[in-house]
Amino acid sequence: MPEMPEVETTRRDLEGRVVGRTIADVRVAPGAPQPQAPLTPEQLREAVAGRRIEDLDRRGKYLIMALSGGLFLILHRRMTGNLILREAGVPPERFLRGVLVLDDGTELRWEDQRKFGRWVLTDDLAGALRGLGPEPLAETWTSADLAATLAGRTAPIKAALLDQRRVAGLGNIYVDEALHAARIHPERPAGSLSEDEVRRLHAAIREVLEKAIRLQGSSARHHVGGLGQRGAMQEQWRVYDRTGEACYSCGTPIEKTRVAGRGTHLCPRCQPYATAGER
């Protein structure tokens, strides 16, 4: 579900409304599994109740709540998780799993149909995020950095881009979109891209992610922002979920295959496997 733009949307929606508030209570929906992996709900309540939310940050697809006393509550929405700020009394969401009740009575609600989402409470933020690759929208992330992390790799470029250690925040939708925008076949060995192809890919990744953030993410199915609103990026997809429809660039029907274990969409004409001159 959420990739980096969806998580960033949530962060921007919530930042000004929850930073400075104190967590008054933690509730777990009756009968629902605990939203956080290593802690019981009682231990979580014990640990965070009374703490002030000092900051709301993001790294890759992780949402990071900095709490007073040097604790960090790190949330990963995985496939179907949403974090939504609601007034008390608003009827519960169908897949509500847990609630952080704030000191003004508003509720930070965690809904998660498939229950893959994870909460981690730690005082070692760097340790918890160790191994995450660079932020693709950081000014310091260059085309040369992308080339370096792809160099020598034989895995499909799509698999390399989904690997959070190489670049943080890309997922299935935006990898397909970026590869299409860069006119690169998803099964090309990562290390085989030319300098120009890497430059195009670097630019395409940024353009796709920036546009997705502007449009508050893709609401394919589950994603909603921090105020419960849907995103609009799904209306701008050029290949994702467009199997059989005409490519906007050349009219060729979009194909769907399987790469790196994931449904993969591409235009076979705009993204030929063989580069010019080969074969």
Added chain:
DNA sequence: CGTTACCTGAAA
């Protein structure tokens, strides 16, 4: 490295 498991529901 690719595949499977983790869950639940919607759609084919």
Added chain:
DNA sequence: TTTCAGGTAACG
């Protein structure tokens, strides 16, 4: 009934 779903950890 079967397949698929925005992610990732564990497995072989």
